[in-house]
Amino acid sequence: MSADKDTAPSLEFDCIVVGSGHAGSCAALSARDAGCNRVLIVDKCPPEWVGGNGYFTAGAHRTVHGGLQDLLPIVRNVSPEMAQNIDLDAYTTDDFTRDIMRLGNGRSDPGVVKAVVDGSRDAVQWLADRVKVPFTLSFNRQAYLVDGRHVFWGGLVLSVEDGGKGLIAAHRAALEAAGVETWFNTAATELLVNGDVVVGLLVNREGSPLRLRAPSVILACGGFEASKDLRGKYLGQDWERAKVRGTPYNTGDGLALAKRIGARLTGDFAGCxxxxxxxxxxxxxxxxxxxxxxxxxxxxxxxxxxxxxxxxxxxxxxxxxxxxxxxxxxxxxxxxxxxxxxxxxxxxxxxxxxxxxxxxxxxxxxxxxxxxxxxxxxxxxxxxxxxxxxxxxxxxxxxxxxxxxxxxxxxxxxxxxxxxxxxxxxxxxxxxxxxxxxxxxxxxxxxxxxxITFTFGGLAIDPDSAGVIAEKTGEPIRGLFCTGELVGGLFYGNYPGGSGLTGGAVFGRKAGKEAAKLATNA
The missing domain is CATH 3.90.700.10 (Succinate dehydrogenase/fumarate reductase flavoprotein, catalytic domain)
Structure with missing residues (x-):
């Protein structure tokens, strides 16, 4: 590997994102909008598997909101006549926080939870406005027709037209329009560092090594749920027989890459x-x-x-x-x-x-x-x-x-x-x-x-910047960020439905903005 790294051709980018799913797409678009001129997404999957686990969801996003009138402007499936027969209570900051904390038995990192909750409403608004995600009220999944009225329950109300397929399609269109490149069949093999600063990524692109130089790398390549061996190691041998719900390409690569340069692991490695x-x-x-x-x-x-x-x-x-x-x-x-x-x-x-x-x-x-x-x-x-x-x-x-x-x-x-x-x-x-x-x-x-959908154990991050924390110093590693299912400390044992996609958007946007700052100062 060392010889490959030293002799591989080198290319320059402003920001590199590992993972083509929902969280990675949010990060890439955010970085582009914040000033990164050349943003690259790499994914080891072939193009027909684009979208990571986000593709396999119902597109549910849990968010703080003020009730029906607050959400009507961003959904596409409610006519004025229908709105008269909908019961949809507000979902407050306290509600969202309480749901994550009670389902995790109080173990979730309060700072990470606060970042997700506080950023949730802005994130879904950005997805609707900037990405053109076709949000809908989730009548089929989160409401029952009772006495002629659509009654929503469980705090979760937003989904996406055509589910995860519609979500990823919206992302792909926005990324293409923004000029963000995506390389498929491109596996991330090593983070490039200069001292304690990340300066790029070594990849294997269709069998050939390449050095990709950039002032920041954003890891958004999921957990280890598709690795039978890692499931057995962390979750227990019973989990070797669990069926993989989503992409077969989430095999713990991001954890391995970050750990190799001293990143701190955190969260519920026995949970998923x-x-x-x-x-x-x-x-x-x-x-x-x-x-x-x-x-x-x-x-x-x-x-x-x-x-x-x-x-x-x-x-x-x-x-x-x-x-x-x-x-x-x-x-x-x-x-x-x-x-x-x-x-x-x-x-x-x-x-x-x-x-x-x-x-x-x-x-x-x-x-x-x-x-x-x-x-x-x-x-x-x-x-x-x-x-x-x-x-x-x-x-x-x-x-x-x-x-x-x-x-x-x-x-x-x-x-x-x-x-x-x-x-x-x-x-x-x-x-x-x-x-x-x-x-x-x-x-x-x-x-x-x-x-099995995704694993809960992941990388420790600074909730304000999505920067990955170093084990040795307890401070963010300059140039390395993380979002999506790879973030550790958010969920323990259980989780409230729809909060995963929201977290990916919140931390993806944070990571993209911070990456742009590094590109500007490079």
Whole structure:
């Protein structure tokens, strides 16, 4: 490598970004707008895999906002007539901060959290105005139609037209118009340093080494979730069998590059974002066509049982976007790393079509719970009798609760308190909200597993500049910045849905602006 570095041809840039996803694109465009004349994005993936994990999202952005009237100017799918029938509460700085901190059990870095929260509204406005991201209100994912009104829940309201595909398409158009270059099939192999200052990047471009000189490098190349070996090392051996939801190219390169020059690692290296995922999905990469449709997030409406016929989570503990990251992990911990989601016909109509359509997921139907158990035996269910008993006990508990609390009303748009726990019957594992009996045929089940999205452990950064912190000095390494899923210290154990893309935009913009300062002073 040393010989390659010394003899490789050299090119000059104002800023180099590693990673073509959402966070890297935000950084590159921000650097260009702030005064960098020649900005280069490098990505080891081929062009058909552009966009990193951002491509595989629903485009959800969690942000502080003042309610419906605050967001109407940046969304494209709400007519004046529709707006009259929408219930959308404001989401405050305290709300956003509290959600990140409570889901991380208070372990998240307060400075990093504050930067994301405080920068969130400006970031989505910039994405709408500068990048032309086609934001929408997320009716299909974050609202239910209740008594003729669209009621939003869970603090998350913004998505993107055509999901991650639409998000990355908007980025690509903005980058091209701004004159930002992108090199695919170009792997970053070493950070170039002069003393303790980063001065460029050594890359391997389609088999040939190149020295890329620049006063700043921004790492935006994701975590290590696509590396089976690193998952086993940091998360545990069970995680070797998790299915990769997104790009297969996030294999920990940014961590290795930065660590080699003395960067500080931080955050929850034993934690990650995961979710309930279609058991029939590809194992080592996402599907570019179906992308996020393999998510199976309808569990709050029904039950989840493992192959031994037992429930293992409180499906109604909280809104879906506060539980899916940890419930994916819970599925992985079950025998065989799989489970079955179950509903009756009274609830099937509430399932999101993009996740549960006939051409998206394999559906197992039966006219009785016992019949469903028989069919699931062919799909891996080991104890059919236990499966039936679990559903029967659950049904008994829900009926007892309703008899004791006839005033309670099922409402999927709020935590309705419809439970399995009353004075006469209590399940060892409750369902705390949305507990309706599974009793109306036909019955439906789908088989799910754990899909891993991104890892939480990453690089320590200065929250004001997105500069990467040196282990030795505790100060930012001059010329090295970080954004996106590579940022450590933000999430621990769990996370509120939609905050990842927001964080990537916030720190990407900060990194780009700081890179421009270095280019101006170079």
């Amino acid at each position: 974002h995961s979710t309930c995922w279609d058991a029939n999905a590809p194992s080592d990469r996402g599907d570019r066509a179906l992308s996020n449709q393999f998510t199976k997030s309808g569990y709050p409406l029904g039950l989840m049982l493992n192959v031994r016929g037992a429930r293992f989570v409180d499906e109604g503990e909280d809104f879906r976007n506060y539980t899916y990251a940890k419930f994916g992990r819970a599925i992985l911990g079950q025998p065989g790393g799989v489970a079955f989601q179950v509903w009756d016909s009274a609830l099937v109509g509430w399932l999101r079509k993009e996740e549960y359509a006939d051409d998206v997921v394999e559906k197992i139907w039966a006219d009785s719970v016992a019949g469903l158990a028989e069919k699931l035996g062919e799909k891996g269910l080991e104890d059919k009798e236990a499966f039936v008993r679990t559903v029967e006990r659950y049904n008994k508990a829900t009926r007892a609760f309703r008899a004791e609390h006839p005033e309670k009303r099922w409402d999927p748009a709020v935590k309705d308190g419809l439970s399995t726990q009353c004075s006469t019957v209590k399940l060892e594992l409750p369902k705390s909200n949305w507990a309706l009996p599974i009793e109306k045929p036909p019955f439906l089940a789908v088989k799910v597993t754990c899909g």
